[in-house]
Amino acid sequence: MHGAGFFYQALVYLTAAVVSVPIAKRLGLGSILGYLLAGVAIGPFALGLVGEEGQDVLHFAEFGVVLMLFLIGLELEPSRVWRLRGPILGLGGLQVGVSTAVLAAIALVVGLDWRTALAVGVILALSSTAIVLQTLNEKNLLATHGGQSSFAVLLFQDIAVIPILALLPLLAVSGIGAHGDADAEHADTWVAGLPGWAETLVVLAAVLFIILAGRFLLQPAFRAIARTGLRELFTAAALLLVIATAMLMTKVGVSPALGTFLAGVVLARSEYRHELESNVDPFKGLLLGLFFISIGASIDFGLVGAAPGRILGLMAALIVSKFLVLLVLGRIFKMSLDQNILFAFSLAQGGEFAFVLLSFAVRYNVVGETLAGTLIAVTALTMAATPVLMLLNEKLLQPRVGTRESGEREPDEMDEQSRVIIAGFGSFGAIVGRLLRAKGVPATVLDLDSDRVDLLRKLGFEVFYGDASRSDLLHAAGAGEAKLLILAIDSVEKSLEMVETAKKYFPHLTILARAQSRDEAYELLEAGVEHVFRDKLDSSLKLGVEALRLLGFRGHQAHRAAQTFRRHDEHAVRELAAMRHDQKLYLGAARQRIEDLEELLQGDLADPGEMWDAGWDPDSLRQEYGGRTREERDDS
Numbered sequence: 001m002h003g004a005g006f007f008y009q010a011l012v013y014l015t016a017a018v019v020s021v022p023i024a025k026r027l028g029l030g031s032i033l034g035y036l037l038a039g040v041a042i043g044p045f046a047l048g049l050v051g052e053e054g055q056d057v058l059h060f061a062e063f064g065v066v067l068m069l070f071l072i073g074l075e076l077e078p079s080r081v082w083r084l085r086g087p088i089l090g091l092g093g094l095q096v097g098v099s100t101a102v103l104a105a106i107a108l109v110v111g112l113d114w115r116t117a118l119a120v121g122v123i124l125a126l127s128s129t130a131i132v133l134q135t136l137n138e139k140n141l142l143a144t145h146g147g148q149s150s151f152a153v154l155l156f157q158d159i160a161v162i163p164i165l166a167l168l169p170l171l172a173v174s175g176i177g178a179h180g181d182a183d184a185e186h187a188d189t190w191v192a193g194l195p196g197w198a199e200t201l202v203v204l205a206a207v208l209f210i211i212l213a214g215r216f217l218l219q220p221a222f223r224a225i226a227r228t229g230l231r232e233l234f235t236a237a238a239l240l241l242v243i244a245t246a247m248l249m250t251k252v253g254v255s256p257a258l259g260t261f262l263a264g265v266v267l268a269r270s271e272y273r274h275e276l277e278s279n280v281d282p283f284k285g286l287l288l289g290l291f292f293i294s295i296g297a298s299i300d301f302g303l304v305g306a307a308p309g310r311i312l313g314l315m316a317a318l319i320v321s322k323f324l325v326l327l328v329l330g331r332i333f334k335m336s337l338d339q340n341i342l343f344a345f346s347l348a349q350g351g352e353f354a355f356v357l358l359s360f361a362v363r364y365n366v367v368g369e370t371l372a373g374t375l376i377a378v379t380a381l382t383m384a385a386t387p388v389l390m391l392l393n394e395k396l397l398q399p400r401v402g403t404r405e406s407g408e409r410e411p412d413e414m415d416e417q418s419r420v421i422i423a424g425f426g427s428f429g430a431i432v433g434r435l436l437r438a439k440g441v442p443a444t445v446l447d448l449d450s451d452r453v454d455l456l457r458k459l460g461f462e463v464f465y466g467d468a469s470r471s472d473l474l475h476a477a478g479a480g481e482a483k484l485l486i487l488a489i490d491s492v493e494k495s496l497e498m499v500e501t502a503k504k505y506f507p508h509l510t511i512l513a514r515a516q517s518r519d520e521a522y523e524l525l526e527a528g529v530e531h532v533f534r535d536k537l538d539s540s541l542k543l544g545v546e547a548l549r550l551l552g553f554r555g556h557q558a559h560r561a562a563q564t565f566r567r568h569d570e571h572a573v574r575e576l577a578a579m580r581h582d583q584k585l586y587l588g589a590a591r592q593r594i595e596d597l598e599e600l601l602q603g604d605l606a607d608p609g610e611m612w613d614a615g616w617d618p619d620s621l622r623q624e625y626g627g628r629t630r631e632e633r634d635d636s
Helices: 006-026 031-042 053-061 063-074 078-083 085-109 114-124 129-138 145-170 196-216 218-227 231-251 256-266 273-298 301-306 308-332 337-346 353-363 369-401 427-438 450-458 471-476 492-505 518-526 537-550 555-577 583-606 618-625 630-635
Strands: 420-423 443-447 463-465 484-487 510-515 531-534
Touching: 006 031, 006 273, 031 129, 031 273, 031 369, 063 129, 063 231, 063 256, 063 273, 085 114, 085 145, 085 308, 114 145, 114 353, 114 369, 129 145, 129 273, 129 337, 129 369, 145 256, 145 337, 145 353, 196 218, 196 231, 196 256, 218 231, 231 256, 231 273, 273 369, 301 308, 301 369, 308 337, 308 369, 337 369, 353 369, 420 427, 427 443, 443 450, 450 463, 471 492, 484 492, 492 510, 492 518, 510 518, 518 531, 518 555, 537 555, 555 583
Parallel strands: 420 443, 420 484, 443 463, 484 510, 510 531
Antiparallel strands: none
């Protein structure tokens, strides 16, 4: 029955998914556990609807992981990846290193050779990118501290697969693999037979090609495809991009998932990012479901039944060891207790790369076939156990430790027609909103802090929970008829996402954006925002004015100096924004602006005519006192 063909296999897998996943969701088990149980049910050790060909399906379904990494890359701009370098390299590097050491030590204790122990340790140190990210995303936990830390570790692990593949041949017990074809898989790559330095150059050349192609070739290509107006052609182009990138990286001996992640990062600021996401996402979901079913079907329950105590013991040793390592690392990196437990439970399993690495280790005679079969069963079972562990954490542990951080809730429904939309209603946005409201100008407010939304509603403000970087929510907030979009949030990354969405879908909106520093102001100006306001500038100038007055300067002198400083500084920020990527040019121009401002202010304060109140001409009075209260005028 196993050779009944493609349509039979498709019928079996799709039926298993459609039947099992709704049941699992209804029971509160989550979709991933539903897929895994479906795989167990149709596998050779239950109903026997699929057999050896299940391994071929597994290799095909691994493309779902590739698509998932591509979509994750699309959500990460290069600047954000750079800002995550601390957690990626620090937390991720320590997790792989410490987990490898602990697991290798356990392997040595049970009598394995040091080479085999090291290989086993580094392979089992990796976790499942597919299961962890899908589970966290399904439970809306990916945006939490624990979720972001898990993502950083998984990203480092995906990168670490490359040096691990290079390490395994060095651990070979003999010169060639046990089957005499250790290089069979490697021989299919372009780097086969090249010395190590040449392989490195080829890999770097492939990475550079992806970066340059993403920046200079793909944009005009997507633009030409978009002009055709054929959605299916754009879908085909998106899949072509992912498949071509995966094949290129495979040919140079690099993980295809890592290559497509890089392609996604390069295209993260592309104007076609959202179209790419919407076209690739359905294929990702379907293939990931197929991947999880294949994992369930591949579990060798015959091997488990022959030695259940040993398998369960190895499972417990792997999960407990990694859990304790992760718990300690989370403590070192100052995670709260609830987020630390979430982080540890998320990554305590084996990963899908173990299947590839173990077969590679067998060919090089680093790990024996019997041991590899046992470890594959243990890895698959720990992956299957992950949704159960996450469920236990959610239902039993988190209520007792007190969950201090939660993922996103569903955005509120709205159908607004205000002239002004405010994104963010913290201390900055609230002042803007209250001022507009006091003058009879209603505003639609969106905020991503659910606790703040609930509190503000109790105070009588009409605030909606939602992400203003989503075009559908902006449309529901009335962006089609609004005149102003005020970005009052404290994350420049999120502000830039909102700017991108607004300029693409609602170009008529005038955007006013908050910046907390000059660097943030530069980024917003580069993104095309004309009205940028630095929230520390006013308070700093007010303090400076008071300091001058307390030092004996006349009130009108101090205020005039502050106004001059503001005009000069705002003009300088716009000029310097265009130079900031050329450090030499930027520093020279910045020094000149500082000198010009100091000369201007010193001359202004030294002018004896300024000591007389007659110097307060009507024009300067209007500039300096516009909008100030009578009490403020009297004080000066």
